[in-house]
Every structure is written in structure tokens, then in C-alpha cells.
Amino acid sequence: MSNSAHLTEAVYDQIADALEQEGCIILPNFLPDDMTQQLHQHISSLPDNQFKTAGIGRNDDRQLKQQVRNDQTSWLSNDSLAEQGYLAVMEECRTQLNRRLFLGLFDYEAHFAHYAEGSYYQRHIDAFRGQSNRLVTTVFYLNPDWTDDNGGELLIYSPNNDDVIHRVLPRFGTMVIFLSDRFPHEVLAAKQDRYSIAGWFRSNNSNSLIVDPIN
Numbered sequence: 001m002s003n004s005a006h007l008t009e010a011v012y013d014q015i016a017d018a019l020e021q022e023g024c025i026i027l028p029n030f031l032p033d034d035m036t037q038q039l040h041q042h043i044s045s046l047p048d049n050q051f052k053t054a055g056i057g058r059n060d061d062r063q064l065k066q067q068v069r070n071d072q073t074s075w076l077s078n079d080s081l082a083e084q085g086y087l088a089v090m091e092e093c094r095t096q097l098n099r100r101l102f103l104g105l106f107d108y109e110a111h112f113a114h115y116a117e118g119s120y121y122q123r124h125i126d127a128f129r130g131q132s133n134r135l136v137t138t139v140f141y142l143n144p145d146w147t148d149d150n151g152g153e154l155l156i157y158s159p160n161n162d163d164v165i166h167r168v169l170p171r172f173g174t175m176v177i178f179l180s181d182r183f184p185h186e187v188l189a190a191k192q193d194r195y196s197i198a199g200w201f202r203s204n205n206s207n208s209l210i211v212d213p214i215n
Contacts, residue, residue, distance in 0.1 A: 023087075023179040125181065134180040140197040153188045
């Protein structure tokens with residue numbers, strides 16, 4: 001089973017064009033099936049104590065607000081072949097997007113997300129203009145045989161009003177990529193366990209007081 005994959009130039013062009021023109025793209029079957037299966041098997045095998053209750057904010061500003069979100073997360077590292085393979089793909093994607101769009105993407109961070117039955121994440125935005133180093137958000141879904149009745153949709157709202165412009169079922173192998181500071185979004189409650197990898201391409205906000213990246 002492969003632990004790495006390479007996207008085609010056409011896919012990189014498709015992502016870059018969509019981010020430049022609309023700011024968002026949804027890609028079914030983003031990775032080869034064997035690699036997606038490997039990631040699913042890996043996340044399913046992680047012990048419960050490796051997942052932590054997700055919070056709002058980062059570092060000293062981090063707060064647990066279960067009325068806003070009640071999912072659990074586990075940050076990716078290079079400790080397993082499955083994680084190494086995924087992070088390698090996203091590193092190449094970072095390089096290719098910089099080449100096409102000159103975004104200044106500095107690195108990529110990601111965590112596994114587990115939404116137990118009934119878990120949700122209310123409407124929010126991943127970055128505020130001028131206040132965050134998260135530039136591009138990615139969400140990759142690891143849910144085989146997911147049906148419409150299982151719920152757990154990702155709702156992506158218009159930047160200008162309350163209209164839902166995308167309603168994405170968390171189906172196996174689907175990747176969603178969007179500009180972090182443009183699109184409010186939320187995760188509706190699922191009727192069974194729901195798994196994904198949430199990630200962010202980031203700029204470098206290092207200065208004399210802070211060294212980036214910070215997890």
C-alpha cells in the first residue's frame with residue numbers, strides 16, 4: 001500500500017484557478033483510494049486518549065466552549081506512514097500553490113477531527129483579516145459509505161450574507177479547500193462517528209518576540 005501520492009499538474013491548476021476566482025473548491029476522490037483507506041484505518045486505530053477536546057483560539061487564548069464546538073482532535077505528525085504520506089502530499093500542494101498564486105504559504109498544520117454522534121461546530125471563520133496566519137483551509141473526509149441520512153454536513157456560507165453556497169457531505173475521499181478568512185462555515189451534528197483531517201496552509205508571522213510556526 002502506497003504511503004505517498006503525487007497530484008497531477010492539472011489538479012494543481014484546478015485548485016489554483018478556483019482559489020483565485022471563487023475562493024473555494026470541492027474535490028471528490030482527492031487521493032488514491034489505497035492512501036485514503038490507509039488514513040481511515042490509521043485514524044480508526046488511534047487510542048481514545050490521543051484525542052483531546054477541541055477548543056476555541058490558540059495558546060494562551062484557547063478556551064473550551066462546548067456550546068460552540070464539541071469535537072475532538074489529534075494533531076498530525078510524522079510518527080506514522082499514513083501521516084507522513086498525507087503531509088508529504090500537502091507539502092507538495094503548498095509548493096505548487098505558491099508557484100501559481102504567490103501566496104507566501106510558509107507551512108502546513110493539520111489535525112484529525114472526530115465528531116461523535118451528535119457533535120457539531122457552530123458557524124465560525126478560521127481567520128480574520130490581518131489577525132491570523134492561516135491563509136488556506138483544507139478539510140479531507142475519511143467516512144466510508146456515508147449517506148445523506150447520516151448528517152454531519154459542512155455548510156459554507158457566502159462571505160456577504162447568510163446564504164449557504166456549499167453543503168458538503170463528509171464522504172470518503174472528498175477534499176474541500178477554501179480561503180480561510182473569506183468563508184464562514186459550520187459542521188452540522190452527525191448521526192454517527194464522523195472523521196476528517198482539518199488543515200491550514202499558513203504564512204510566516206515570525207518576529208523578534210514570536211517564532212512561527214506554533215502548534
